[in-house]
Amino acid sequence: MILSPSFRAGLFKKGSPLISPSLVAVCRGIVGGASVVGFLSIASGLIDLTGSGEDTSKLLIFGTLITLFCAFLSGYIADVKLSKSEGLLGVTCGFVACIFTSSFVYLLIGEMNSFNDSLFESGAAFTTTSLSILDVNTFGNGMLFFRSFSQLLGSFTAILTAVIFLPISDQQHGSTFSELKLDQMFLQKRIATIQTIALIHLVSIAVVTLLLSVGKMSFFDSLLMSLSAVSTGGFTANSDFLTDPSVQWILIVGMIVAGTSFLIIWRLVTGRFTFALRSSELHTYLSLITISTILFYLWTNSGSHSSLRQSLLFVSSSISTTGFHFLPFGNWSVAASFLLLLLIAIGPMSLSGGGGFQILRLRILFSVSIRELVRQLHPRAVVKIRVGKEIIADQNVRQVVVFQFLFLSIVFSTSLLLTLLGVSVYDAFVSSVNALTTAGPIRGVDGSIIDVATFSPGERLALLPAMLSGRLYLLPVFVTLGYLLSESRNLVRPRRRYLRWKSSFKS
């Protein structure tokens, strides 16, 4: 009966709650997210055969069941056109569904003691936050691949969200440059954009994997490390290789490229070198890396030549919000730790896989402050916000201002929550910044890594909302919260609900 066409037709008739766009967005998100995890489980199950193959059956069964169930459910979701805000709601629900579903995978494999732990590990993977509580040595190839690929999925989703729903720079106003118009056309063709982003990711992973596997690393370890580097995730299966200078150089390049806007990479790929290298955001990004490397080198007081490379490694790992677990070197001053924290907060270029505030937003905010300085002297002046040669639309400037407000609010509220749970002020502040920027690992003043496994389950769960918000660039999560609030308000107003139902039936 449940499979009958008449039942389905009854579900979607006018007035039914199942064709409410917001509910459709939620369902699409959940089904999409869960099915992605299903596919990933199947792929991981097959890859597990390259190792011991202990987890293969579990992964394949779980993946198949989830995928089939999602395929069945997808038939019940109405084909309704969604608005931008409903799209954002869908993305958030999809992301949450991914995290929840994959946490069952961790539980199923049996390496995690509790659902809290598996939820945190899964959240850290999908949000590309390098905060792990797992002992990776006990994992088979399948689960290692599952964990690393989750990062790539998280990063890919974040870029797509930024491109499709939250473009900061849409180049609609006053752009007279044919090159910029070409970029605009590129961004408007969404399917082509998605394909291009996927292709750039694939090529980057392939190149980094090949380069890493040339040295001492096995192909599988190289693949996992390149997945982490390209997705700015930072998880590693074998941290012994992180001390190898050749691996470090490859990772430096990989992380810097991962922090670069895919639009710049696309320009480079299409042969528009001059235009790509003229990007003011790229100049800021590279300048930040250079200056920070020098400062970090000076403030770590080690003096050796190799420490310059290591400084660059730490800086590129922080600014791209990758967060590989490199061990500290030399004697760190307080300023060196603060510099890394600052770089994490700033983050890489917009439209890259990294989290954080991102350079374009920061530059827009700088322009806003300069405009206010000018307005203090000339109160009636009409000053447009410019980044390089591009004029930023007022609506986007407003969103960036709100982003700043929400960013600071989340850092504050997460810190407060952590301190309420017993964490010290310093640890709480640093942890919340790391979680929100999806960076990690949390480092002490001397650069030593603070193990999140020492945090209580409550403290770890307190970091999850910040990690999720940071990975989705805040706004989708807040739009979802808005929907939740309005729907729950409607729920506690039964009369209004009844009248709405009644009127929808009449019409």
Add this chain to the structure above:
Amino acid sequence: MKLASRSIRSTSLHVCGIALLFLSLGIGITALIALFDARVDLTALFLSALIIAVLGFILFTSTTVGDTDQASIFSAVGATWLVVSLLGTVPYLLAGTFDRAGIGAPEIFVDALFESVSGFSCTGSTVFGAHNLIELQGAGILFYRQLTQWIGGMGIVVLVVSVLPSLRASGLGLIDAEAPGAGVERIAPRVAETAKKFWYIYAFLTALVSVLLFASGMGLFDAISHAMTTASTGGFSTRDLSIGHWNSVSIEIVIMAGLLLGATNFTLHARSIEKRRLDYGTDSEFKSFFMLLMSGITLVTLLLTLDGTSFSSALRVASFNVITLGSSGGFGNATGSGSAGDFVSWTSSSQIVLLFFLIFGGCTGSTSGGVKIMRLRIGLAHAYRTLRSIRRPRALLQARMGSRTIPDTLVERVAGFVVVYGVLVVAGTFILTALGSDLITSLSGVFSALGNMGPGLGEIGPSSSFVDGFSAPGRAVLLIFMMIGRLEIFPMLLMFVLPYRSSVKAIKSKN
């Protein structure tokens, strides 16, 4: 007529001149107090008053009001604060207040300048401490220290405007540039009258708090001294333990009430006096401020009680410290390091709550510092509007605060302010950590300096000296931030525009 023709046309120098005359008058009064206090520091204070009076007289008589465009106004306000703060060090230097073994002349000067700037900017951070006790100073210097905060609280430029008719319409611009907040409301037809009204209210508040403190058991000198720094929400005390010296609930209640009134928009006071009824409930910013303080007190009391402090003690220390930081007062009621009132020894969560108040401060148009509750509300309203507009892209939505619509220009102004504030916080923390201070001390130190709060977290708690937390260069950095924070950033950053323009003009004319 001849004198006028020979005068230099400069608003900055003219305003500086009269401000210095006021300062010398203030130092003269403190010299009189020193006269009755076994003549300790009498010569130093008298000499300081003379030097500053001569300088002020020369500046005032040899200049006339020049251009009154925006750049000149910022230049005038910035220059006045710089000159007054700089010459405010003269009494300390001549009296040898900060001389101590093991430090050279530059550090003594930095300490004197730090105390002077902390006074005039109503920050309340101090370099006195175990190495140099406040209570060992003479009454003259102590009163001078309190007086700097009293003058700085309402604003030295407001004082100048109230007695300088030649400034005419540009006076409101000057007050606006100096006053904390998003703009000054004219409460009288003439600008000078508005400035005078503000000063009358301020003086009345000081007198009222003095009487109440005296009635609560403080000595007359201490009562007047503390009333001056309460009305100005400054936080300097004549005692090493600040208000903790008396360990008296009634004194703490008077101080809290005084700080609350000081941190309230003075236009509201003026309206209430004019209408002869309390008009505070109609102001949405005041309501938010009050609600936030009450929530903060409740939360901190709860947290301290859970941590093992008795409820009455928790309520007392929570109320005092939340209000003193929320109003940017910066007094302390700790009876010693590690005592119940020493918030550095509280739980981390309580400290984070205090940090919130340390950042936001009081209402606009008051004597308090910080980012201000008005800006927080505008930020919230703007965020709410933007998030709603994502769901309803075609709706024409306005940011609202209470029943008022917030214009986009004001939102942009607040956004610009917050960005510059954030940049300064990051830059300051960066410099201070590079100079060797720890992260929490540096971060809270910069917030405290920019918000003119007084104490901070880490090594600069309510019972600590800034000498313990920062090196001399670190203190020099902080005093710059105090100055920038007192003038709400823009005037201090834009004060160099006019000299820059003049120098560009001069170069062009030479060529």
